[in-house]
Amino acid sequence: MPAPFDRGVIVAGAGVSGTGIATLFRGIGVEVLIADDRATGEGIITTEQARAHFGQVGVVVTSPGWRPDSPLLVDAAFASLPVIGDVEACYRLDRAGAFGPPRDWLVVTGTNGKTTTTGMLAAMMQEAGNDTGKRAVACGNIGVAVADALAAPQRVDVLVAELSSFQLYWSDQLVPDAAVLLNLADDHLDWHGSFAHYAEAKARVLRATHAVAGVDDQHVRELVAKTGRDDIIGFTLGEPKLGQVGVTAGRIVANLHGANVDIASAEGIEPAGAAGVLDALAASAVALTQGARPEHIQRALAQYHVAGHRGAIVHSANGVNWVDNSKATNPHAADSALTGAGTVVWVAGGQLKGAAVDELITAHAHQLRAVALMGVDREILREALARLAPEVPVFVTDSTDPDAAMEQVADFAAAQAKPGDTVLLAPAAASLDMYSGMSARGNAFAAAAMRHC
Structure with a gap:
C-alpha cells in the first residue's frame, strides 16, 4: 500500500x-x-x-x-x-497499481460545457475502444464517481472525468494523460474567495501530458501563457493555426502537424449553436491526442444527444418555444444560452454566488421581451435590469415555494411572449435556494409550461 x-x-x-x-x-x-x-x-x-x-x-x-x-x-x-481530495486519492492509488495497470486519465474542466464535452469525449473514446479494446467510461461529476469506476467489476481502461474546481483544488499531484480547460468566468467565488484562486484550481489540468485549452477565452489564454508550455493544443471557432483544432467551411479540422486534417462536420451538433460546436472541438482535440481517428469522432458526434436541462425545448404552443436550460447556473452559461436565442422572455434567478450580472444584461438587453425573476438573489437581478434595461418589463415572484413560484413565472411568461419568441429558463444562478438541484428546477419549469400552454 x-x-x-x-x-x-x-x-x-x-x-x-x-x-x-x-x-x-x-x-x-x-x-x-x-x-x-x-x-x-x-x-x-x-x-x-x-x-x-x-x-x-x-x-x-x-x-x-x-x-x-x-x-x-x-x-x-x-x-x-496532508489533506487531499477524493479524486486525488483515486489517482494516486491507481498510479501505484492498487487496481491493476494504471488507467488512462482524461480530464475535462471549465466553467461551462463540462458535462457535454465529457459526454462527447467518452463517446469518442468508446468508438475508438471498439478498435483498441479499451473500455472508456464517463465519470466524476457525470454519472459514475471516479472511485466507483476504479472499483467496477468490469475493468475500465479510460476514465473520462468531469472535474470541478473543488476537486482540482484538492489535487496537487494529479497529472492526467490528457485534459482540457474549456473556459473561465466568475463562479464559486463564495468557495474559493476570489477569481484568481478559482482560476488557479482550474489551471491545474494544464499540467496534463497532453493539454488542450479554449483559446477563444481570454482568461484561458492568460493561464496557458503562464505555463510556459508551447505544446498546449488550442481549440477555436475560427480557422485553426498550427497546434489548434478549429472550424473551416463548416467542418471541424485539426492543424496539429502543419496541415489541416478534416475531422467531422461542425453542423447538426447537439446542443445547437456555438456552445455545442466548442464542446465538440474540445472533445475532438483531446480524443485525437489519445489516438482516436476521424471516423471515431464522426460516429460519436452523430450519435450524441444533449442531456436534459441543457437547452432542450420542453414545450411549444402558439408559436412560442419553451426552452429548459436550467444547467445555466452562472452568468457565463446564461450568456451562452441567450446568444443566438432571438427574442426571449428570460426566466432567471437563484443563488448568484457572488457573480456579477451587469455584463450579461448589457449584452442581451436588446433580446429581452420581458424578464421573470425568482430565487434568493432576485433583487440583485431586478436592480441591474432597472439600471441597464429599464424599458424591459420585469416580474418578480417573492414566493419561496418552488412550484408556486414557477407557476407565477410561467403565467407571466405566457402572457408576455409573442409568436416567434422563446421563453428561456437560463437562470444565471444556482438552484439550491429553492430546489433540490438544477434538474428539479428544470422539471418544474417544464411542468408549468405544459399547464400554461
Whole structure:
C-alpha cells in the first residue's frame, strides 16, 4: 500500500463522495474513519473525535464540498497532516497499481460545457475502444464517481472525468494523460474567495501530458501563457493555426502537424449553436491526442444527444418555444444560452454566488421581451435590469415555494411572449435556494409550461 494511505485515513464527510471513497479504501485493506458531525453509523466519528486520531493516520481525504477553511481541515494542516481530495486519492492509488495497470486519465474542466464535452469525449473514446479494446467510461461529476469506476467489476481502461474546481483544488499531484480547460468566468467565488484562486484550481489540468485549452477565452489564454508550455493544443471557432483544432467551411479540422486534417462536420451538433460546436472541438482535440481517428469522432458526434436541462425545448404552443436550460447556473452559461436565442422572455434567478450580472444584461438587453425573476438573489437581478434595461418589463415572484413560484413565472411568461419568441429558463444562478438541484428546477419549469400552454 503506498504512503500515506498505509497508515490509515480520515475521510472528511459522510455524503455520497465520502462514503464512496471510504468503501474503495476498505476494499483494498486501508483502515478508514469517516468524520462528520451530522451523520452516525459504523465507522463514523465526530470531527472532534477525528482530531484525536491525527497522530494515528497518514492523510485526511476530503469530500469536494468541504471548503479549505473548514475547521477540521485547517487543524489537520496545522498538525502537518496532508489533506487531499477524493479524486486525488483515486489517482494516486491507481498510479501505484492498487487496481491493476494504471488507467488512462482524461480530464475535462471549465466553467461551462463540462458535462457535454465529457459526454462527447467518452463517446469518442468508446468508438475508438471498439478498435483498441479499451473500455472508456464517463465519470466524476457525470454519472459514475471516479472511485466507483476504479472499483467496477468490469475493468475500465479510460476514465473520462468531469472535474470541478473543488476537486482540482484538492489535487496537487494529479497529472492526467490528457485534459482540457474549456473556459473561465466568475463562479464559486463564495468557495474559493476570489477569481484568481478559482482560476488557479482550474489551471491545474494544464499540467496534463497532453493539454488542450479554449483559446477563444481570454482568461484561458492568460493561464496557458503562464505555463510556459508551447505544446498546449488550442481549440477555436475560427480557422485553426498550427497546434489548434478549429472550424473551416463548416467542418471541424485539426492543424496539429502543419496541415489541416478534416475531422467531422461542425453542423447538426447537439446542443445547437456555438456552445455545442466548442464542446465538440474540445472533445475532438483531446480524443485525437489519445489516438482516436476521424471516423471515431464522426460516429460519436452523430450519435450524441444533449442531456436534459441543457437547452432542450420542453414545450411549444402558439408559436412560442419553451426552452429548459436550467444547467445555466452562472452568468457565463446564461450568456451562452441567450446568444443566438432571438427574442426571449428570460426566466432567471437563484443563488448568484457572488457573480456579477451587469455584463450579461448589457449584452442581451436588446433580446429581452420581458424578464421573470425568482430565487434568493432576485433583487440583485431586478436592480441591474432597472439600471441597464429599464424599458424591459420585469416580474418578480417573492414566493419561496418552488412550484408556486414557477407557476407565477410561467403565467407571466405566457402572457408576455409573442409568436416567434422563446421563453428561456437560463437562470444565471444556482438552484439550491429553492430546489433540490438544477434538474428539479428544470422539471418544474417544464411542468408549468405544459399547464400554461
